[in-house]
Amino acid sequence: MNPVLVTAGGGGETEVVIHKVEEAELDEMWSFVDSKRQPRWLWEALDHQTGRILAYVFGRREDQAFLKLKALLEPFGIRRFYTDGWGAYQRHLDPHQHVVGKQATQQLERKHLTFRTRIKRLVRKTICFSKSSQMHEIVIGLFINRFEFGLAV
Numbered sequence: 001m002n003p004v005l006v007t008a009g010g011g012g013e014t015e016v017v018i019h020k021v022e023e024a025e026l027d028e029m030w031s032f033v034d035s036k037r038q039p040r041w042l043w044e045a046l047d048h049q050t051g052r053i054l055a056y057v058f059g060r061r062e063d064q065a066f067l068k069l070k071a072l073l074e075p076f077g078i079r080r081f082y083t084d085g086w087g088a089y090q091r092h093l094d095p096h097q098h099v100v101g102k103q104a105t106q107q108l109e110r111k112h113l114t115f116r117t118r119i120k121r122l123v124r125k126t127i128c129f130s131k132s133s134q135m136h137e138i139v140i141g142l143f144i145n146r147f148e149f150g151l152a153v
Helices: 003-007 063-076 087-092 102-118 133-149
Strands: 023-033 035-047 053-059 080-083 098-100
Touching: 023 063, 023 102, 023 133, 035 063, 035 102, 035 133, 053 063, 053 133, 063 087, 080 102, 087 098, 102 133
Parallel strands: 023 080, 080 098
Antiparallel strands: 023 035, 035 053
């Protein structure tokens, strides 16, 4: 959710409609800020049926970042998670709801390729990079809001 769009509503209450999601793909994508010694990971969840992004967070490749993403996903009532088997998923998802394998995360992997193609600061070998974490997150967040949801931000 883009907090600027929510608060720009004129001070009144904002209605948020959350649709139930049966299955979600989870994955993380590496990038960096200022130098490769300062990695930033974009953690994303994608609705397996529609291919739309449900939620995303930025952080390190650690359990804390995944737990933030998992908390954002709770209102969706997701019953099955597809992942690549990274340790944080193994530790924090119910084994009965967790399916490991690249076959079921192809939509999200394809979306990562689109991001890397359209946002040069996500390309692994580039001279275009963010110098601050805040700007890194703003640029990627604006792209996601525009590309995924068609919001003119």
